[in-house]
Amino acid sequence: MVAAQDVADPVRTFRVFRFAREDGPSRFDAFDVPVSAAATVLDGLRHIRLHLDPTLSVRHSCFHASCGTCGVRVNGREALACVTAIADLSDGDITVEPMANLPVLSDLVVDMAPFVERFPPEHPLTRTSERPLSDASAYVRFEDCIECGLCLSACPVAATDDTYVGPAALAYAQRVLEEARGGDRDAILAWADRDDAAWRCHAAFECTEACPSDVRPAQRIMALRRVLTLGGSAAS
Amino acid sequence: MSDRPDETADIREAREAPGPILRKAPGPTSWFDVRKRGTGHWAFSMNRITGLGLVFYLYLHLIVLSQLLRGPAAWHGFLEVATTPIFLGLDVLLLAGLLVHGLNGLRVALIGTGLVPDRQKALFWSFTVIGTILLLGGALHIAGSR
Numbered sequence: 001m002v003a004a005q006d007v008a009d010p011v012r013t014f015r016v017f018r019f020a021r022e023d024g025p026s027r028f029d030a031f032d033v034p035v036s037a038a039a040t041v042l043d044g045l046r047h048i049r050l051h052l053d054p055t056l057s058v059r060h061s062c063f064h065a066s067c068g069t070c071g072v073r074v075n076g077r078e079a080l081a082c083v084t085a086i087a088d089l090s091d092g093d094i095t096v097e098p099m100a101n102l103p104v105l106s107d108l109v110v111d112m113a114p115f116v117e118r119f120p121p122e123h124p125l126t127r128t129s130e131r132p133l134s135d136a137s138a139y140v141r142f143e144d145c146i147e148c149g150l151c152l153s154a155c156p157v158a159a160t161d162d163t164y165v166g167p168a169a170l171a172y173a174q175r176v177l178e179e180a181r182g183g184d185r186d187a188i189l190a191w192a193d194r195d196d197a198a199w200r201c202h203a204a205f206e207c208t209e210a211c212p213s214d215v216r217p218a219q220r221i222m223a224l225r226r227v228l229t230l231g232g233s234a235a236s
Numbered sequence: 237m238s239d240r241p242d243e244t245a246d247i248r249e250a251r252e253a254p255g256p257i258l259r260k261a262p263g264p265t266s267w268f269d270v271r272k273r274g275t276g277h278w279a280f281s282m283n284r285i286t287g288l289g290l291v292f293y294l295y296l297h298l299i300v301l302s303q304l305l306r307g308p309a310a311w312h313g314f315l316e317v318a319t320t321p322i323f324l325g326l327d328v329l330l331l332a333g334l335l336v337h338g339l340n341g342l343r344v345a346l347i348g349t350g351l352v353p354d355r356q357k358a359l360f361w362s363f364t365v366i367g368t369i370l371l372l373g374g375a376l377h378i379a380g381s382r
Contacts, residue, residue, distance in 0.1 A: 021253055076260075076272050097258060104255035111255065156280060159259050159266040202283075203344050205276025205356055218276070219353040226350020 009034035014044055017097040019104050035086045041074050042081035057107035065212050068148030072108050073097040078150040078210040099153035115149045118169040120191045151207035151217050163196045167207035167217035174220040198224050275360045279340050286337040324378050331374045339363040
């Protein structure tokens with residue numbers, strides 16, 4: 001009888017997007033990674049970084065879909081690497097790319113600043129940390145949304161229009177209308193009632209498909225439009 | 237004398253340069269890439285394709301109507317061509333485009349005004365069934381008009 005630990009884990013090939021500013025054009029590198037039955041894509045990427053190529057840039061933190069930092073595209077679909085089981089993927093190579101529609105900093109890490117800058121200027125639903133980082137004026141997070149950016153990556157409108165504020169920011173705006181907590185509803189409605197905001201969405205619903213936190217951004221955008229269509233009366 | 241300051245500036249410039257923004261496909265072609273996408277994206281893509289097709293047809297229709305300016309003979313000559321099986325097939329294609337665009341427009345209106353924002357998939361499949369039935373009926377009618 002063969003002990004369980006003596007059975008070698010199957011090997012899957014990861015095709016990983018590589019880009020470094022100093023290294024010229026981007027490319028894909030292939031890595032053969034042993035994967036256990038319960039392994040996630042993040043496990044595979046960490047294996048590559050720990051054992052095969054320490055120069056691979058991967059961003060992650062919590063390992064349980066709470067921090068929203070490990071958003072990537074796996075075989076063309078937006079996903080959090082930490083909760084994407086390799087066993088659930090189709091056979092063949094596993095292609096891992098950074099999120100679309102945001103600038104790549106290095107390998108799988110994108111610059112999230114253009115994502116955060118899309119949000120309305122006022123954030124009454126954000127919580128300020130009681131222990132802010134010494135080098136940051138404020139340390140905040142948006143309720144409900146984990147700010148992973150997968151919705152923006154999946155959005156076909158954002159793919160051709162960088163001025164579009166995108167699903168997360170609009171879902172946030174709708175959330176303010178639901179529960180203002182002192183926020184200025186009129187200011188939020190004025191912010192959303194623009195060509196590059198609520199009216200730019202074309203209802204492809206890819207943001208909702210991609211969202212790992214069940215925010216349902218597309219439905220929130222539609223609800224926001226209803227408020228705007230009714231002249232903002234539903235917000236009062 | 238060392239040229240290190242210039243090298244440092246080069247490295248700094250390289251590091252501060254904006255990285256590439258990956259797109260699923262070049263420009264608007266990404267609208268039509270429905271691989272591994274949901275029903276909403278299929279509807280989004282088909283609405284654009286049929287929209288472009290209907291705009292093309294509108295101009296084609298005006299050109300065809302201009303045959304009337306050339307007299308009854310030219311018009312009747314066109315009608316003979318227009319009732320050939322190939323043209324009748326194009327009529328069915330036109331009907332399909334109208335149904336896809338029209339029914340999806342109704343779907344988008346229902347969800348886009350927030351009336352039924354949670355029912356986009358149900359509406360997609362309901363209108364797909366309705367559209368298919370109407371298309372089959374229309375195709376039979378067109379085929380029988382010859």
